Amino acid sequence: MAVRENGDIYVSTPVDKQNSGGGIIALQLGTGYNAVEVKHFGTAEGGTAIRFYENALYAASASAIYRFTFASSDALLPEKSPEIIVKELPATHPGFNRANVALAFDGKGDMFVALEGSANICTTIDTPKDAPQVGLKPCPDLGIRAGVWRFNASKPGQKFPADGEQVATGIRDISALDWSSADGHLYGIMHGRDGTHNGWPDIVSTEGDDNIADEMHHITIGTDLGWPYTYYDGVRKVRLISPEYGGNGKTEAEADLYSTPIVTFQFPRAAPVNLVFYSGINSRRPTVAARS
Numbered sequence: 001m002a003v004r005e006n007g008d009i010y011v012s013t014p015v016d017k018q019n020s021g022g023g024i025i026a027l028q029l030g031t032g033y034n035a036v037e038v039k040h041f042g043t044a045e046g047g048t049a050i051r052f053y054e055n056a057l058y059a060a061s062a063s064a065i066y067r068f069t070f071a072s073s074d075a076l077l078p079e080k081s082p083e084i085i086v087k088e089l090p091a092t093h094p095g096f097n098r099a100n101v102a103l104a105f106d107g108k109g110d111m112f113v114a115l116e117g118s119a120n121i122c123t124t125i126d127t128p129k130d131a132p133q134v135g136l137k138p139c140p141d142l143g144i145r146a147g148v149w150r151f152n153a154s155k156p157g158q159k160f161p162a163d164g165e166q167v168a169t170g171i172r173d174i175s176a177l178d179w180s181s182a183d184g185h186l187y188g189i190m191h192g193r194d195g196t197h198n199g200w201p202d203i204v205s206t207e208g209d210d211n212i213a214d215e216m217h218h219i220t221i222g223t224d225l226g227w228p229y230t231y232y233d234g235v236r237k238v239r240l241i242s243p244e245y246g247g248n249g250k251t252e253a254e255a256d257l258y259s260t261p262i263v264t265f266q267f268p269r270a271a272p273v274n275l276v277f278y279s280g281i282n283s284r285r286p287t288v289a290a291r292s
Contacts, residue, residue: 178277
């Protein structure tokens with residue numbers, strides 16, 4: 001959901017199991033904050049990313065990021081078909097027309113695009129049911145997804161990932177991303193891995209599984225959040241080697257290789273899906289709001 005400066009609300013909707021429907025719903029509110037006009041437009045369906053920047057609406061589909069422009073400040077609907085700003089995004093859920101994408105803008109003309117990995121962990125898909133899973137190294141997701149890229153926010157027709165600059169890697173799943181104007185930095189929240197106790201009950205207890213954290217990071221060029229080779233125990237405050245890469249639930253990862261989270265969310269995990277920095281008139285420090 002994105003809110004325009006004039007109070008209009010725009011909601012990106014998913015497609016159904018038959019890959020139909022979707023698009024964007026625009027709502028204009030009356031004086032009683034009820035919707036007095038509702039319009040459905042666009043073909044940017046199934047995306048989680050939708051934001052306003054420089055009076056234009058940016059929205060992601062499963063394969064592209066679009067920019068919608070408006071003829072005036074009070075026009076509820078865009079004036080024309082959208083421009084494709086970034087195309088050829090990898091399908092974040094192979095076989096499904098949906099996209100777990102996050103967007104952020106730095107106010108200087110840069111757009112940050114975050115993409116999740118293709119699965120919970122990075123192993124071969126044909127491992128026999130009773131055989132232990134072995135992690136792929138290098139994980140093929142790294143470098144083509146599972147990270148954050150920087151693109152020109154105003155240049156149409158850019159191709160992913162060639163026309164962007166990779167800023168971060170090692171991301172399992174991320175839909176919470178925002179730029180803090182107060183300190184001039186990018187922040188994101190990664191969802192931690194699921195079901196580790198079920199896969200390795202002799203290594204990771206149910207309590208240890210509950211302690212695997214969702215991680216909030218300060219993201220700069222070269223940031224590595226550690227997926228899939230590691231995970232972060234939010235109670236013990238340590239990064240551990242993943243069991244499919246030889247971890248035993250105790251072996252710590254090399255600290256200088258991976259980013260340390262500034263905030264963690266563990267059991268019950270919050271699974272934050274959005275992140276907003278708010279600076280009030282009398283505020284000296286930004287306030288973080290994470291929504292799950």
